[in-house]
Amino acid sequence: MKVADGFWLNKKGYDVRYASQAYQVTTTENSIKVIATPYTVMNRGMTLGGPNLEITYSSTSENIIKVHIVHYKGGLDNIPQFELNEDTGYVPQITQTEDKAELVSGDTKVVIKIGDDWDVQFYHKDKHLTGGAWRSTSIINESQFAANARMEMQEDDEFFNYPQDPHRTYIREQLKTDIGECIYGFGEKFTPFVKNGQVVETWNCDGGTCSDQSYKNIPFYISSKGYGVFVNSSDKVSFEVNSDTVSKVTFTQPGEELEYFVIGGNNLEEVLENYTTLTGKPSLPPAYTFGLWLSTSFTTSYDEDTVMSFIDGMRDRKIPLQVFHFDCFWMKEYEWCNFEWDKDMFPDPEGLLKRLHEDKGLEVCVWINSYISQQSKLFDIGKEKGYFIKNLDGSVFQADLWQPGMAIVDFTNPEACDWFKGMLKELFKMGVNNIKTDFGERIPTKCKYYNGMDPIKMHNYYTYLYNKVVFEALEEYFGKDKACLFARSATVGGQKFPVHWGGDCYAEYSAMAETLRGGLSLCSSGFGFFSHDMGGFEATAPADVYKRWCAFGLLSTHSRLHGSTSYRVPWVYDKDGDTEACDVLRHYTVLKGRLMPYLWAQANKTHQVGVPMMRSMVIAFTDDTACKYLDQQYMLGDNLCIVPVMNEEGKAEFYVPDCGTWTDIQSGEKYEGGRYYTRQCDYFQTPILARPNSIVTYGNFDAEDKMTVLYDYLQDAETVIYGLEDGKSASAVIYDSESNKLTQIKAVRNGNVIDVTYDASDRSFKITAEGKTVDAAAGSTSVQITL
Missing domain, CATH: 2.60.40.1180 (Golgi alpha-mannosidase II)
Structure with a gap:
């Protein structure tokens, strides 16, 4: 939230009080506690006013510094808390002298100046990371005038947007950035990959891939200097990334408290390893999930004959298929979700699922969300038992924005969780073994929950509970490391419930680039695996775009063909006897099958360590300056650089990091590091460059005799x-x-x-x-x- 009016002034109606002096500093075995005053206290009489900020510096994990800032600490205990892996028994090294206090955690430390001139700095080894000095940490009080002005400028959505409350208090922190320092992350962001100059707000929305809204907001960023900052809040945190004060990252949170962590490491891979130690490592999806997924698409017409024609068509064309996905209309229209097959379209669902498993060798995924239509037989049950989110007057919250009269399952109610799991397990008994958890972003804020949690702070947190319940149901039924979601929404910790896909993108090249930026930002925020709708979701792509997207999709961690109003089987893109779309899809599906020994080893590493399997070039090569700005190529695992072709001309423009001679694994062509290249590529020649001093293992996979990535x-x-x-x-x-x-x-x-x-x-x-x-x-x- 921007309150500055240039450098010297603030906007009318905002009273900003900055921490100016570490007036009192107290050290304990595991923390440094500071009373920060808004001015230099010259005499005892000056202690009679406020506001003061109480700031505690501690560490509950090596190389992670925790900062807790509080103005008033008498608030209600109704705030959802991210599930963090904190070791309360961890003891950092703390020293205090006359002029400074220092807390060291592993190789990362914070130094607080005692006395006049507020100054707090963070280091890793001898390298300065970031910090705040004059006019950095502050408390902001908003007058009624400013609140009215804000509410006039911002539309107050009745249900789902951030509510425009009366005047508020905010806690703000500003951390210094260096010249040339780049900031990345904040979850899935489709805006430019380098976030400098942007205002980022962490508020989950269903906005597609072509705006600044996103489905997966994570209040965490990483820096090209090799550190990360995580703001521990499910509220709407506003980040001004060199866009308010242009030499600082500013983050502002409504309320009386702010907690954040500064995370160090020798490089960005170690920073992400440390961050996922705190917030959770990505679970390991089953090996079969790395094969090709095919969807019915969304509003297309389909029944068992249509489904089998797709599957048989892929087999006839020797295109290995691993998972078949049934989108929304596996259930009867107007009844989503009732967890029952539409018997008009699928009269024998158990038999169908058995045939898919036993005769076709496929796994099965079905679409769900957490909304229950008024026409669903489950509505009355949920209403009677109190399983839905409620209005403030105790009635069931309902809306018409997805299904007529829909209610939303309240996952803070343990009985509602068990109810939901029970319905899923009935599907598992029938033969379903993967779940697409759609939606979870449009969650109301003027409502109440079973456990009394603050509904504003539940808006983002809701998706964590939703996906956790479904993931746990899969694990409980199939066993650990056998669970896989295809999830759209997420928040902090959502990486524990993979896989996540990029949401609704248009069927054009610009959307490919948006999708890649969103994926790289998400994977810069602790998420290990990423997928997207190959061919684009909205509309129908030209054959050219479809073929390029097939290559991009099959060179991502997970690969799904899915669309909205039209099918995504390749032969619908081939005209007049042409077979090139089929040939391209087969080529990259087989290549991915051959790469499974390498990919599966990298997936295991992601699960064990927390480094994303699909990562930006700057994460892999933090010290290579050219890599700081690259968002049209990426590393797939440690050793393969992927360059999707995203233009009609078929040109690939890419940079090769300066670490030796790279090799294209398909053509054998060599590329010297430290240079930019432009290459003309046909549909089968997407650049896939092997890193020097590396090993890549190719399995004995051939579509002539193998139709599964399990071998x-x-x-x-x-x-x-x-x-x-x-x-x-x-x-x-x-x-x-x-x-x-x-x-x-x-x-x-x-x-x-x-x-x-x-x-x-x-x-x-x-x-x-x-x-x-x-x-x-x-x-x-x-x-x-x-x-």
Whole structure:
């Protein structure tokens, strides 16, 4: 929220009091507590006024500094809390001298100046990260005049937008940024990837991919300097990223308290590792979910014959298909959600699901949301038992914005959670084993919950409870590491319930770029896996866009063909006997199947460590200045750089990081690092560049005899060593589809000889380097490649 009027003044009606002096500093075993006064106290009489801010610096995890700022602490205990993994027994190193107090957590520390001239600075090792000095930490009081002006400028939505309350109090923090420092993250943001100059507000909305609204808002950002900042609030936090004071990131929260964490690390990958240690590691989706998903699409007409024609059409064209998704109309219109199949379209759902599993070898996903239409048989049950969010007068909250007369399930009610899970488990018994959790953004703020939580702060938090309930139902029924959602909305911690997709995008190139920016921002915010609607959701893409999007989609962690008013099977894009759309889809589906040994190992790493599987170039190469601004390419795992082609000319423009010679895994073409390139690409030539000094393993996958990504990832595989330099080493781990380690491979080059060692295995595979291939026989533990 911007209250400044230039540098010296504030807008009329806003009284801003800045922390000016650390008047009293008290240290305990695990914290530093400061009374910050709004002026320099010169005598005892000056202590009679306020407001003061009580600020506590502590740490509950290594390399994470926690800052808690409070004006009045007598508020109600009705605020939803993110589920954080804090170690209350963690003891940082604390020292205090006459002029400063210092708290050290691992290699990260905060230094607070004692006395006049407010000054708080954060460091990692000897590197300055950020901090605040004159006019940084403040309390803001809004007058009735300012509140009226704000309410006149901002439309007050009756149900779902942030309510325009009377005058408020805010706590604000401003943290310094350096010249050339870039800021990223805040969840899924479709605006420019570098957030400098933008105003970002964390308020979940159903706004598509072409606006500043987003489905997944995360009050967390990372910096190209190698640190992160997480504001611990489910409220609407306003971030002015070098857009209010142009040398600072400003964040403002309504109320009397503000808590944030400064997160250090040796690089951005470590920062994200530390952040996900605090907020939760991404769960590991089952291996089969990395195969191709096909949807019925949204408003298209479909029944069992239509579904089978799609599946048989893919099989006839040798396009491996892994999951079939039934969108909304698997249930009868006007009755969403009743969790019952529309018997007019699907008279034998159990038989259909059995045929899909046993005859077609497919997994099954169905669409749901947390809204219950008045026409659903479940409405009366939910009303009677109190399972819905209520109006302030105790009546059921209802709206017509998605389904006529819909109510919203209240997941703060444990009985409602069990009720919801029970209906899901009936679907699981029938043969459904994946759930698309749509919506969860349009949640009212003028309402009340079963457990009395603040409805404004529940707006963003609601999606966490919604997706958690569905994910838990899957885990309870199928077991740990067997659960997979296709979720649209999210908040802090939502990464624990993968997978998330990018929402409603248009079928054009600009939407491809929007989608990629949103995905990279989301994966810069602790989320490990990402998908999107291949071919675009709205309208029908030209064949050109569809084919390029198929490549992009199958080079993302998860790959789903889905649309709104038209089908997304490839043959509808092929005209006059042409088969190129089918050929392109087959090409990249098979390539992804071959890459499964590599991709699955990277997925396991994401789950174990918390580093996103699909990550921006700056996360992977924090010290390469050129990578700070790249948003049209990304790393897929540690070792593959992907460059989606997003224009009619078929041109790929990309930068190769300065760490050696990269290799295109399809063409074998070499690219020297530290340079920009422009390349003309046909539909089969999307640049996929292997990092130097790396290993990528390709499985024995061929659509002629394999239609599933579940196979033996080591037997007859080919492990390729790329650009291994003299004196350097590279390593890789291969898992089976249940995440059991099959072998660990290490390659070391000395001159023209590469020594390769690996764990003994009962499988045989091949090892290749610079065109030379040797056999790694079953039972052996080493080979040597002479170049």
